[in-house]
Amino acid sequence: MKSFKPLLVSLMLIVAALINAACGGSATPPAQPTAAPAASEPTAAVAPTSAPAPTAAPTAAPTSNRVKVRWFVGLGAGTDEGAIPPQNAFVERFNASQDKIELVIEIVDNNVAFDTLATQIAAGNAPCLVGPVGIRGRDSFKGAWLDLQPFIDKYNYDLSDFDPNLVKFYQVKEEGQLGIPFAIFPSFIIYNKDLFDEAGLPYPPATHGAPWVDENGVEREWNIETLTELAKKLTVDANGNDATSPNFDPEKIVQFGWMNQWTDPRGIGTFFGAGSLVDENGNAQIPDNWKAAWKWTYDGWWKDWFIPNGPYGGADFLQGPGGPFSSGNLAMIHIHMWYVAPWALGNVDFDWNLAATPSYNGTITAKMHADTFGILKGCPYPDAAFEVLSYMLSAEHVNELLTIYGGMPARLSLQDNYFAKYNQTNFPNKTDINWDVVVEAMAYADNPNHESWMPSFQETTDRYNEFWNYLANTPDADFEAEVAKLKADLQKIFDAAR
Amino acid sequence: MAPLPELSSVLRSRTAATPRRKLSKLEKKEIRWGLFFISPWLIGFLLFYLLPMLASFGFSLYDFNPAVPDQARFVGFANWQRALFQDAEVWLSLRRTLHFAAISLPISLLFALFLAVLLNSEHVLGKSIYRTLFYMPTMIPLVATVLIWNGVLNEQTGWINVIIERLTGIRATGTQGLRWLADPNLVYYAYTMFGLWGVGNAMIIFLAGLQGVPSELYEAAQIDGASWFQRLIFITIPLITPVIFYQLVLGVIGSLQYFLAPFVLNGGTGFPEGMTRFFMVYFYKQSFTFFSMGYGATLAWLMLIIAMIITIVLFGTSRFWVFYAGEER
Numbered sequence: 001m002k003s004f005k006p007l008l009v010s011l012m013l014i015v016a017a018l019i020n021a022a023c024g025g026s027a028t029p030p031a032q033p034t035a036a037p038a039a040s041e042p043t044a045a046v047a048p049t050s051a052p053a054p055t056a057a058p059t060a061a062p063t064s065n066r067v068k069v070r071w072f073v074g075l076g077a078g079t080d081e082g083a084i085p086p087q088n089a090f091v092e093r094f095n096a097s098q099d100k101i102e103l104v105i106e107i108v109d110n111n112v113a114f115d116t117l118a119t120q121i122a123a124g125n126a127p128c129l130v131g132p133v134g135i136r137g138r139d140s141f142k143g144a145w146l147d148l149q150p151f152i153d154k155y156n157y158d159l160s161d162f163d164p165n166l167v168k169f170y171q172v173k174e175e176g177q178l179g180i181p182f183a184i185f186p187s188f189i190i191y192n193k194d195l196f197d198e199a200g201l202p203y204p205p206a207t208h209g210a211p212w213v214d215e216n217g218v219e220r221e222w223n224i225e226t227l228t229e230l231a232k233k234l235t236v237d238a239n240g241n242d243a244t245s246p247n248f249d250p251e252k253i254v255q256f257g258w259m260n261q262w263t264d265p266r267g268i269g270t271f272f273g274a275g276s277l278v279d280e281n282g283n284a285q286i287p288d289n290w291k292a293a294w295k296w297t298y299d300g301w302w303k304d305w306f307i308p309n310g311p312y313g314g315a316d317f318l319q320g321p322g323g324p325f326s327s328g329n330l331a332m333i334h335i336h337m338w339y340v341a342p343w344a345l346g347n348v349d350f351d352w353n354l355a356a357t358p359s360y361n362g363t364i365t366a367k368m369h370a371d372t373f374g375i376l377k378g379c380p381y382p383d384a385a386f387e388v389l390s391y392m393l394s395a396e397h398v399n400e401l402l403t404i405y406g407g408m409p410a411r412l413s414l415q416d417n418y419f420a421k422y423n424q425t426n427f428p429n430k431t432d433i434n435w436d437v438v439v440e441a442m443a444y445a446d447n448p449n450h451e452s453w454m455p456s457f458q459e460t461t462d463r464y465n466e467f468w469n470y471l472a473n474t475p476d477a478d479f480e481a482e483v484a485k486l487k488a489d490l491q492k493i494f495d496a497a498r
Numbered sequence: 499m500a501p502l503p504e505l506s507s508v509l510r511s512r513t514a515a516t517p518r519r520k521l522s523k524l525e526k527k528e529i530r531w532g533l534f535f536i537s538p539w540l541i542g543f544l545l546f547y548l549l550p551m552l553a554s555f556g557f558s559l560y561d562f563n564p565a566v567p568d569q570a571r572f573v574g575f576a577n578w579q580r581a582l583f584q585d586a587e588v589w590l591s592l593r594r595t596l597h598f599a600a601i602s603l604p605i606s607l608l609f610a611l612f613l614a615v616l617l618n619s620e621h622v623l624g625k626s627i628y629r630t631l632f633y634m635p636t637m638i639p640l641v642a643t644v645l646i647w648n649g650v651l652n653e654q655t656g657w658i659n660v661i662i663e664r665l666t667g668i669r670a671t672g673t674q675g676l677r678w679l680a681d682p683n684l685v686y687y688a689y690t691m692f693g694l695w696g697v698g699n700a701m702i703i704f705l706a707g708l709q710g711v712p713s714e715l716y717e718a719a720q721i722d723g724a725s726w727f728q729r730l731i732f733i734t735i736p737l738i739t740p741v742i743f744y745q746l747v748l749g750v751i752g753s754l755q756y757f758l759a760p761f762v763l764n765g766g767t768g769f770p771e772g773m774t775r776f777f778m779v780y781f782y783k784q785s786f787t788f789f790s791m792g793y794g795a796t797l798a799w800l801m802l803i804i805a806m807i808i809t810i811v812l813f814g815t816s817r818f819w820v821f822y823a824g825e826e827r
Contacts, residue, residue, distance in 0.1 A: 115786045122564030122791070143566040251672040310680060311673040315654040377568075458788045462767070469769050473680050475673065 066102035067384045070127035072120075073105060074113025075137030076371055077405040080343055086404045093400075094391060101384050114140055126378030128385035131182070132371035132405055135451035138178060140458060146375040147176025151386040161395070161411045169370060169449070179372030180393055183407020185336040186441035187366045189355040190345075195255065195331045199234055199242070204332070204355035206434040208364055208444060223359045224272070224296065227332075231257030231306040234331035243305050250305045254317060254329065257306040260297070261323055261333040263367075264461070265468045266450040269293045270367040271334060272360040274446035277464070277490060278454050282498070284490035286483055289360065294471070295479060302475045310473035321347065336369045337438055341406040342426050354437040357444065368445035371407060408438065415439070455497035463489050557795035565789050577796040588797065591780040592804065594773060599753035602690040607745055610697045614704035615730070629705070633698035640696065644762045647692045651678040679763060682773045689759050689774070700745055707741030708734065739820045747812055754805050757782065777801055 071091070073079060078087060084107055091105045106127060108116045114137075120126055121144055130137075138145065152159065159167055162181045170179035189204055196203055204222065205212050211219040212226055220226045234257035235243035242248065243257070260268045269275055269290025279285040300307035308318055308330070320326030322344025325333045334357065339345070345352060357366040373392060375385045391397055395411055402409055402418075403425060409418055419435035427433065454460045467486045471477055521529070533540070558577050562570040581588050613632055617625050635643065650656050658678075659670040670676045678688035711734055719729050735742075760766060760774035766783055768775030775783075781801065785794025 118564040118786070118789055122567045124567075141565040143563075143569060251669075251674065309673065311653050311677060314652055456788065462783065462787065466767055466769075466772065469767060470771060473677075473770060 066100060067381045068102050068104055069129065069379075069381055069384050069388050071103055071105045071129040071131075071388070072108065072113075072117060072127035073131070074108035074110055074116070075130060075133040075140070076110075077132050077338060077407075079107055079110050079113070082343060083404050086400075090397075090400055090404070094388065097391075101388060103388055117141065121376065121378055124378065126376045128375055128379035128381060129373050129388060130376060131373030132401075132407070133374055134369055134371050135449060135453075138372075138374060139451075139453045141376075142453065142457065143175070144376055144378070145175065145178045146377050146379065146382055147178070148180065148375065148386070148389075149177040151382070152177065152180075155386065155390070157390065161413050163410075163412065166370065166410055170372060172453070179374055180389070181370065181410030182372045182393055182398065183370070183402055183405060184410050184442065185338045185369035185371070185407055186438050186445065187334060187336045187368065188357055188437045188441050189332055189334055190325060190339065190352055191332045191355055192325070192328065192330065193351040193353055194328075195234055195350070201230065201233060203353065204230070204358075206353075206355055206437055208356040208366075208437075208440045209359070210356065221359070222356065223362075227258065227358045228296070228300070228304065228306070231300075231332060232304055233257070235306040248305070253305060253308075253312065255331070256308050256312070256318070256324075256329065257331045258300065259307055259324055259330055259333050261325055261330075261335050261339075263335075265290070265294060265464050267367055268297055270365055270446045270450040271357075272296070273363055273365050274367075274448055274450070276448050276452055276454075277460070278452075278494070282455065282494060284487050284494055286487050291483055292360075294483070298471050298477075298479055301472060309475075310469070313472070336367075337408055338369065338406045340426075340433075340438075346426070353432060354434040356437055357441065364444045365446050366441040366444040367450050368442070369451070370410070370449075371405065455494045459493050460490060463493060554795040554798060557792050558799055560792040561790075562792040563789045564791050570792075573792070577793045580793065581796050581800055587775070587780060588777075588800070590772075591775050591777045595754060595756060595776045595778075598686050598689065598756065598776065599750065601686045602693055603746075603749045603753055605690050606693050606697060606700065607742070607749060609694055610700035610745070611704050611742075613697065613701045614708055615734070617701070618705055618708040629702075632701055635695040636698035638695070640758050641762050643695050644692055644759045647688075647695070648679065648763055651688055651691075653677045653680065680770045682771045685770060685773050692759050700749075703745065704738065704741060707738040711737045736821050737823075740822055743812075743816050743820045747809060750808055750812065751805055754778075754801060754808070 073087065077083065087105055087107065091103050094103045095101075117127075117130065118141070121141070126144075151157070157180070159180070166181045166184070167177075170177055170181065172178050191204055193203065201215055202213055204227075210222060212222045212230070213219050229244075232243040234255070235248075235253060236255040237249045238252040238254050239247070239249060243250075260271055266277065269287065270293075272293035273287070273289035275287030275290050277284060277286070297307060301309035308315070308324060312318065313324075317329050318324040318327045320328070322339065324330045325335075325339075326344055326348050328348060328350045332355075340354070357364050373389055375382055375389065379385050392401060393411075395413060398409060398411065399414065399421075401407075402414075403422070406426075409415055419433075419438070423430070423433060423435070464486060467482060471479070471482060559572060559574060560570050561573045561576075616622060617629055617632070622628065638646075650658055653659060653673075653675055654671055656671075656678075659676050662668060662670040662676065676684065678684050715733050715737075716729055719733055724732070755778055756776050757778040760768075760776060760779050761782065763769075764774065766775070766779045766787070768779070777797070778801070781794055781797040784790045784797060
């Protein structure tokens with residue numbers, strides 16, 4: 001132990017090296033623009049003119065001078081195993097198409113994507129592009145999105161190929177144009193043809209507003225009452241009795257008639273008409289039609305038994321790759337276009353088709369999902385990101401992404417023969433799908449949209465989901481009292497957010 | 499290398515010397531070497547524990563949403579005021595946590611002790627096999643354990659309900675059956691059952707404690723005519739109270755941090771009826787779902803303070819019931 005200092009210095013160096021390795025950036029950090037994103041010049045950021053450094057490693061040379069644009073996938077579709085290779089292929093094609101930008105994709109599982117993205121933003125490490133993202137994902141990061149209007153103006157981006165209402169859909173007060181339409185997902189009924197055939201019941205109508213002709217040949221208005229009756233006839237217990245029979249045993253149900261699959265109270269409320277939990281003054285409200293939809297569902301769970309309630313939700317006979325419907329023991333669901341995809345319906349052992357949404361009090365409302373890609377304010381290269389976005393949404397390339405995510409094109413010019421190609425790609429052996437239902441459904445989209453912004457978005461969502469879980473699992477709940485309590489609690493949340 | 503002085507002499511020199519004498523060159527060198535050898539831990543502690551803790555206290559004084567960090571603003575002790583006086587859910591979640599701990603902790607400790615006593619018995623054959631078997635579930639990741647139990651306790655098809663129904667004729671399955679994870683009256687017992695699968699660690703520590711009890715005490719008691727139960731109550735339990743105390747402290751802290759099972763099972767929604775919205779679940783929701791990072795940091799500090807108070811109280815009571823070998827009273 002002659003000298004302590006050399007050892008100590010060595011240790012300090014090792015520790016410093018470790019810290020540097022752990023916390024430091026890459027060896028060749030990109031030149032970060034210090035100006036505000038909107039002020040940065042696209043040519044400076046996108047098109048470096050200097051030649052590759054002679055000392056750069058040969059393998060790094062192809063990408064070393066490119067601007068890195070990170071694309072975050074996880075807030076919506078795109079995280080399924082099958083969706084990953086085609087997205088990577090899309091990135092490779094983009095990178096091969098030019099030499100200014102290196103697109104880097106980050107696919108994060110949806111369960112952790114929200115936390116991951118928030119952490120990246122907070123750490124000053126925000127990705128540039130995020131998507132596909134729906135309204136819900138977007139509003140979870142309210143205030144974090146870049147207004148695209150200056151870029152649309154700057155690059156004369158042509159919006160004429162989109163429905164103006166859909167463009168407006170992405171305009172947010174005090175925040176600007178937060179997206180350009182990419183994919184839309186109308187909603188409709190999907191029904192199990194085999195179960196209808198087994199029960200001897202005619203299929204639901206494939207045209208919005210058309211009547212349903214019952215098993216006796218009588219025309220019935222296709223509304224909630226007719227749907228309820230049909231759903232009860234398709235709900236069957238272990239003894240073969242349906243839910244209209246006095247001998248029906250609700251403790252031994254083996255097949256259900258109906259479900260608004262994979263949606264929340266706002267989505268179910270919208271089945272009876274568009275609405276919002278927020279009134280024009282920013283106060284909490286429960287629209288009457290939503291309350292009626294919730295009561296109808298509650299009775300469907302616990303009184304009429306045609307909808308799987310909480311206890312039945314975990315039953316083995318309702319499990320399938322695409323949730324309860326794909327189990328083959330659920331006759332009808334209301335769901336969006338994103339469900340008509342191989343992962344949900346590709347391997348089911350029954351025949352199915354699409355049908356129109358029924359009316360409630362004479363009005364049909366088919367809620368709409370719409371996805372886009374957003375650019376975050378924290379993106380260091382917004383112009384480069386907009387260039388990537390333009391590529392992704394271009395008429396030439398958007399179909400590649402639409403095929404991956406199962407969306408219907410927002411571009412009007414691409415809608416005409418979209419379903420023929422989609423059918424051929426995803427369901428080549430099925431030739432009878434009623435695609436007209438999907439096209440028609442666009443005309444009945446909900447306005448305001450059921451996923452619209454609410455104060456304290458996540459906290460509000462949490463509260464109404466708790467309300468819903470309680471009803472789904474409590475047969476003797478005081479429905480009116482619970483609704484009143486929900487409204488009072490939402491008001492508290494809204495007040496706190498002011 | 500100079501020989502190291504005995505620890506006792508160093509301690510004496512630290513505690514008994516008055517006034518404080520100047521350290522010799524050798525002692526200074528030893529201190530430097532001591533610091534050198536513990537420096538990796540010290541650096542790790544500073545970088546990954548102390549600094550983040552201090553930063554989190556700083557966050558607790560801000561209204562901070564990580565999604566929009568540029569909108570963070572200093573709010574002083576407003577988050578603390580909200581947590582302590584305005585947000586009823588804070589105290590409700592703490593009450594649920596303590597309620598759950600009051601059910602699960604005694605059951606877990608008694609079950610671990612029961613197993614340890616059984617496996618320490620001279621009358622059990624194949625003790626090593628049993629020890630391995632009881633310890634094995636500890637090796638399974640907790641998430642997997644929770645998911646397995648979720649299936650076992652399924653109200654429609656879980657084999658516990660199916661067995662109960664077949665053996666007793668009571669309708670245990672279905673909407674009117676035993677809804678372990680959905681009934682507010684049963685859910686804490688169901689969660690306690692998950693925990694029992696991980697009782698192997700506690701069992702091993704109890705076993706080590708039991709094996710440290712001097713056998714001559716049992717022999718003397720046997721000669722005096724003490725029964726098995728009397729030997730357990732008057733010899734075994736008092737002599738393993740340090741182990742019980744250790745397990746209790748760890749158990750209480752673990753219960754206060756209870757999070758994973760409710761998060762895996764229901765995403766932290768608090769289902770059923772908010773019963774599983776424990777303190778740490780609420781903390782998580784505030785921090786990572788609602789992105790109220792400043793308020794979340796306040797809740798984390800509040801939990802630290804509560805855990806410290808409970809631990810201090812436990813240590814305070816320990817002198818009345820924990821007996822250390824060789825201790826004079």
